[in-house]
Amino acid sequence: MNTALRSVRMRMAIGLVCAIFTLPWPAPAAWIALHSFNGWWADDLQNGAVVKAKEVADQKMKLNDVAFAPSGDWVVLFGGNGYWTSNVHLPACRKLTELQSGAHTFKCVAFAPNGGWVVFYDLNGYAYENIPAEAVKAIEQVANSGGTLKWFAFAPGGGWCLFHGRNSYVARDIPGNCFKKIQELAGHDSELETVSFPGGTGWVFFFDKGGFYAGNIPDDAFQRLVELQKTGTPRAIAFAMGAQFDPKATYVLEEKPSRHIHATLSTDIALPNGQVDEWYLYAPEFPNLPSQREMRTTFEPAGQIVRDESALKRPLFLTRLTDHRKEVRTVLTIDGTLYSRQLRVLGAGQTAPVVKELLPDQVQYFTRVSPTSDIETAVFRNWMQRNGLTRAASESELAFAHRVFAFIVHHNTYQWPTDNHTATQVCTTGKSDCGGLSALFTGVMRANGIPARLLGGRWASSQKPGNKTGDYGNWHVKAEFFAHGVGWVPVDGSSALSDPDGENTFFGHDHGDHVAFVLDEDMVVNSFISGPQKVPLIQGIIYWWRGRGNGDNSRFDDLWTVQQEKQ
Numbered sequence: 166m167n168t169a170l171r172s173v174r175m176r177m178a179i180g181l182v183c184a185i186f187t188l189p190w191p192a193p194a195a196w197i198a199l200h201s202f203n204g205w206w207a208d209d210l211q212n213g214a215v216v217k218a219k220e221v222a223d224q225k226m227k228l229n230d231v232a233f234a235p236s237g238d239w240v241v242l243f244g245g246n247g248y249w250t251s252n253v254h255l256p257a258c259r260k261l262t263e264l265q266s267g268a269h270t271f272k273c274v275a276f277a278p279n280g281g282w283v284v285f286y287d288l289n290g291y292a293y294e295n296i297p298a299e300a301v302k303a304i305e306q307v308a309n310s311g312g313t314l315k316w317f318a319f320a321p322g323g324g325w326c327l328f329h330g331r332n333s334y335v336a337r338d339i340p341g342n343c344f345k346k347i348q349e350l351a352g353h354d355s356e357l358e359t360v361s362f363p364g365g366t367g368w369v370f371f372f373d374k375g376g377f378y379a380g381n382i383p384d385d386a387f388q389r390l391v392e393l394q395k396t397g398t399p400r401a402i403a404f405a406m407g408a409q410f411d412p413k414a415t416y417v418l419e420e421k422p423s424r425h426i427h428a429t430l431s432t433d434i435a436l437p438n439g440q441v442d443e444w445y446l447y448a449p450e451f452p453n454l455p456s457q458r459e460m461r462t463t464f465e466p467a468g469q470i471v472r473d474e475s476a477l478k479r480p481l482f483l484t485r486l487t488d489h490r491k492e493v494r495t496v497l498t499i500d501g502t503l504y505s506r507q508l509r510v511l512g513a514g515q516t517a518p519v520v521k522e523l524l525p526d527q528v529q530y531f532t533r534v535s536p537t538s539d540i541e542t543a544v545f546r547n548w549m550q551r552n553g554l555t556r557a558a559s560e561s562e563l564a565f566a567h568r569v570f571a572f573i574v575h576h577n578t579y580q581w582p583t584d585n586h587t588a589t590q591v592c593t594t595g596k597s598d599c600g601g602l603s604a605l606f607t608g609v610m611r612a613n614g615i616p617a618r619l620l621g622g623r624w625a626s627s628q629k630p631g632n633k634t635g636d637y638g639n640w641h642v643k644a645e646f647f648a649h650g651v652g653w654v655p656v657d658g659s660s661a662l663s664d665p666d667g668e669n670t671f672f673g674h675d676h677g678d679h680v681a682f683v684l685d686e687d688m689v690v691n692s693f694i695s696g697p698q699k700v701p702l703i704q705g706i707i708y709w710w711r712g713r714g715n716g717d718n719s720r721f722d723d724l725w726t727v728q729q730e731k732q
Contacts, residue, residue, distance in 0.1 A: 195405040196363070196386045200375075201397040203228045203243075206389050210731055211421055211505060212405065214239035217249040233405040234276040237419075237509045242271040246286070254514045257282035260292045273359075277319040289314045300325050303335040320362040328357045332372075343368035346378045363404035374398050410669055412564035415511040417518065418652050420455065423505040423677025424729045426625055430497040432706045432723040439714040443487050445693045447707045448497045449682045450480040455645075455653050456620070456675055460501035466493075474689035474697050476530050481690065495706055499680065503625055506655055508563075508673030520652045523616060531616035531647065535687050536701055537604035539587045540612040548592040549612060552576075556613040562648040563673075566656070569609045571668035574661045577602060586701075600702065602658035603644040616647040620681040621702035628725040639725050640704050641679055680727075 197207040197215055203222040207215040214231050221228055221243040229242040238252040240261070246269045250258045257274055264271070264286060272285040281295035289308040293301065300317075307314055307329045316328040324338030332351040336344055339362070350372050351357060360370035369379035369390075375398035379387055386402060393399040450470060451460040468484030486493065511517055523531070534541055549555060552572065556565040577591065581598040584590070588608030591597040597605070603619050610617035624639040645653040655675035661667025688700045692709045700707060705723050 196383065196402055197231050198386065198389060198393060198399055198402040199228050199231065200393045200399040204393075204397050206393060208383075208385055208389075209405075211423060212239070213251050214241055214249075214403075214405070217241045221247075221249075229271055230273045230401065231403040232274045232276055233403055234282075235278050235280065237405070237507060238512070239405065240274050242274060245270045247271075252512045252515070254512045255282075256294055257284060257292075260284055264292075272314070273316050275317045275319055277325075278321060278323075281319075283317045283319075285314045285317060297323065297325065297337070299337055300327070303327050307333075315357070316359045318360045318362055320368070321364055324362070326360050326362075328360060332357045340366050340368045340380060342380050343370065343378075346370070350378075359401040361402050361404060367404075369402055371400050375400070410508075410563075410567045410672060411510065412561070412567065415517065416508045416563060416651055416673070417511050417515075418455075418506055418654065418673070419509045420504050420506050421677075423503045424625065424731045425502050426499065426680065426727055426729045428499045428625070428680060428725070428727045430499075430705060430723055430725050432495045432497070433492070433720065434495075434706075434708060435492040435720040436710065436714070436716060437491060437719070438717045439491065439710065439719075440712045441489055441491060441710050442712040443485060443693075443710065444490075444493055445709045445711075446482075446484040446486070446493065446495060447690055447703075448482040448484075448495065449703050450482060451499050451501065451680070451682060452479070452684045454620070454681060454684065455504065455506060456655065456677065456679070457501050457503050457681060460499065463498045465496045471691075474691070475687055476526070477684060479683055479688060481688070489712075493708075497706065501680075503677040503680070504675075505677035506673075506675045508651075508654065517650060520650055522649065523647055528616050531618050531685070532611045532614055534611075536699070537587050537600075537619070537686060538608040538611050539589045540608045542589045545589045545592055545608065545612070549609060554609050554613075556615070562615050562646070563651065563654070565613065566610065566615065566646050566648070566654065567668070567672055570606060570656055570658070570661070570672050573602060573606055573609075573658055574668045577605070577658075577662070579659055579662050598642075599640075599657075599659035600642040602662075603642045603656075606644050606656060606658055607646070610646045618645055618653075618685040619643075619702065620645060620679070621683065621686070621704050622679060622681040623704060623725050625678050625680050625727055625729060627727050638705075638723065642702065643675070643679055643681075 195209040195212055197205055199205055205218045205222060218228055218241055226244045231241050233239050238255055241249040246265050248261050269286045275283045277296060283296060284292045289312060291304050291308060291314055312329050314329050319325050320339045326336040326339050328334050332355060334347055334357060355372045358371040362368050363382055367381040369377060369382050371377045375394055377390060390399050448464045450462045453460050464482040466484050468482050470480050471483045472478040472480055554569055578596045580596040583598050585594050585597040586601045588605050591601045591605040607617035607619060619642055621642045624641050628639050643655060643657045645655050648654050654673050657671040661671035664670050683703045686702050688703060689697050690700060692698045694709045694711060
């Protein structure tokens, strides 16, 4: 978090200045910082722009610029007039291709939130489309007077900033602190280099070969820029923000390998006051899903694979022990590959992949009433009607789901631990944890005939050393809904609550950082004691025992450890 104590930082020994100003919480963003000739640093090595930037650097060519479009597409400018892109059909890329036929040198490319764009090349060459008239006038005035067009950037809400010459600038509707510092530095004859706006009220600009000022940018980005000053000269940074959802656009779900994991859940159970004749231990066999694939699971003590008694018939390990032990240690081991998923606007000339539709019985199951999706209560139905959470005839599944997700994010708060787990409880109290908020979302989807499901599990990171069950075991629950022609779309309601742009950042965007233990909720398993039992969500080991005595002073501790290798 950016704090007032970090309002100014100076490194006078080598003449560099950096500062960050206190503003509201910064919005999370993928980013890539450029430094020196072709140096770079990024927070997401799986991002396509980062992969191409590395290729350019490995070939010892200069990295000129990296830019992200609102659609999630990207462009990397390098060398004289080289460029890589995720989508050659972008209008700006068509212009870049056209310019490649001449001996031009690309400087920068910028994308506006409304789809407009600007390209600078050579001394004062430029191209643009759908940008504010004042910006056009400013660019033309510099070019017509023989000046140097240096850098252009768009800010959220229609703002923009132009750097030209050594330290001249023109800006409209950018954050006030940013404008004041630019004005101040220009007045001191500093050379203005580049400027970026990550979203919200964030900003950062570079000057005098490695100095920078910033406000409300992600903390890891700020810290990295400070570190880069020690070994090089940071000169630009690009942010890939969560795109604003466009209900009229056609979307596809882009899926990429995120990381390979080797995870272990070690569990210790003790019954000091019980005389145990037989243990019944259940552990999940981790499912293959769009978010996790090639999953391999082992369980010790060894047992057999059985199926739960619900319609999904999900596989479980069942181990029965009859050696009268009072203590049991189990080890559940998982290997597999997690996938990131992100909604992306289908570009002009692109064809959407074929998505297999759900079978009728799958639709019926994932629109059912359940203990958490108690969607037939009068309280829940009245709440939906009162808040307009009924899908319109002309509304697509994606558009309706985004509207519901935004409503939940803006009208609920996070609470853990909590007793509010069902859709009716959460809509009444307006507060819950990740499971309850996910249940509220799936409940609204199901009540409107849209298949939805819960993914209960744990984050793909190790439990904090020393934490035992009852503390925080890295548990987390996400949700998915099925959209025709798109597939299972991920949403994360509790994570969205801590992000100013959460309704976009965590809608249709999964970083591939979560391991689902089972598919959906309501497993039905044989307890061998009191017949079939319904288990709402499985995020660890479950057990029953037969014998004499009681469970007083029983102990149940587990530890979740994860080794991961980014793909």
